[in-house]
Amino acid sequence: MKRVGWLVLLSMSVGLVGCGNNAGIIFDSSVPAQQQALLENDINRLAQMKFPSATANDAALLGIANMDGAALTKWIGERIRVIIGEDFNVSGNTYTFSNPTPFTPVLFSELSPVSAADGELSTIMVNIGADLYLKARASNKSYFLDMGIGFTQVYTPRVGIIQIGEGLFTVQGYRTDPIDSVGNTLARVSTLIHESRHSDGNGVAVAFPHASCPSWMGGGFANQPACEGYLNGPYSIQTAMMKVFRNSCVGCSQSELYGMDKSISDYASRLQSGATFQDIRPEALAELQ
Numbered sequence: 544m545k546r547v548g549w550l551v552l553l554s555m556s557v558g559l560v561g562c563g564n565n566a567g568i569i570f571d572s573s574v575p576a577q578q579q580a581l582l583e584n585d586i587n588r589l590a591q592m593k594f595p596s597a598t599a600n601d602a603a604l605l606g607i608a609n610m611d612g613a614a615l616t617k618w619i620g621e622r623i624r625v626i627i628g629e630d631f632n633v634s635g636n637t638y639t640f641s642n643p644t645p646f647t648p649v650l651f652s653e654l655s656p657v658s659a660a661d662g663e664l665s666t667i668m669v670n671i672g673a674d675l676y677l678k679a680r681a682s683n684k685s686y687f688l689d690m691g692i693g694f695t696q697v698y699t700p701r702v703g704i705i706q707i708g709e710g711l712f713t714v715q716g717y718r719t720d721p722i723d724s725v726g727n728t729l730a731r732v733s734t735l736i737h738e739s740r741h742s743d744g745n746g747v748a749v750a751f752p753h754a755s756c757p758s759w760m761g762g763g764f765a766n767q768p769a770c771e772g773y774l775n776g777p778y779s780i781q782t783a784m785m786k787v788f789r790n791s792c793v794g795c796s797q798s799e800l801y802g803m804d805k806s807i808s809d810y811a812s813r814l815q816s817g818a819t820f821q822d823i824r825p826e827a828l829a830e831l832q
């Protein structure tokens with residue numbers, strides 16, 4: 544990952560100090576301090592934003608009563624609990640135990656607080672919690688991840704463990720703008736929204752997995768699991784919210800608006816015909832006592 548120029552960029556901004564965030568997300572010690580500061584700044588900026596262009600449909604898509612930055616921040620915080628660094632060794636810190644009882648999925652209530660965008664050939668972020676949950680579910684084992692904060696049982700996709708990918712601070716940005724520009728903040732926030740949806744769902748739509756892209760799709764996406772089969776899935780809500788951000792942005796430059804338009808087109812192109820709405824309530828396995 545390229546980190547050249549970070550100190551220069553960081554010194555240009557005020558208030559980029561890792562002193563907590565409004566979503567209550569915990570950062571594992573594997574996240575470099577500069578990345579944590581940027582993401583916390585993104586979240587705290589989001590909490591102050593208003594989205595006058597948001598419609599009732601946008602709010603309904605996420606299940607938020609009134610769409611504004613504070614509500615969206617809370618929504619993300621219910622689905623993303625811990626962020627781990629790109630270099631965190633997930634497989635080396637995963638422990639499994641055979642379940643004493645058979646797999647019996649239950650539903651959490653929708654508001655119960657219990658959380659990749661896959662860019663062009665580059666991973667932006669990964670919802671590791673959802674990935675491990677699917678493995679636990681398929682194998683009928685209890686999965687635990689040993690992070691700096693201790694052992695966490697992955698008993699629901701809402702466990703909300705998200706890993707930073709190599710593209711979060713490099714590929715996704717608007718390139719000519721500072722890494723902490725408003726547009727780049729909104730791009731990263733849209734990724735957090737995408738990952739948040741992978742913390743939702745039950746039954747066949749648990750964790751809202753991506754669909755396989757059609758063989759005719761260009762850009763390296765042919766047959767890759769980077770498309771969208773759900774009208775309220777990760778790419779669908781990322782498309783909707785990026786439109787809201789684009790149309791509500793105060794302080795976005797022309798190049799940022801152009802970049803956001805490109806992102807909207809990209810995310811929208813992932814939607815497959817026959818896509819359906821799915822219940823977002825998260826399921827859960829029995830917790831080991």
Ligand SMILES: [Zn+2]
Binds near residue numbers: 660737753
């Ligand atoms: Zn995804």
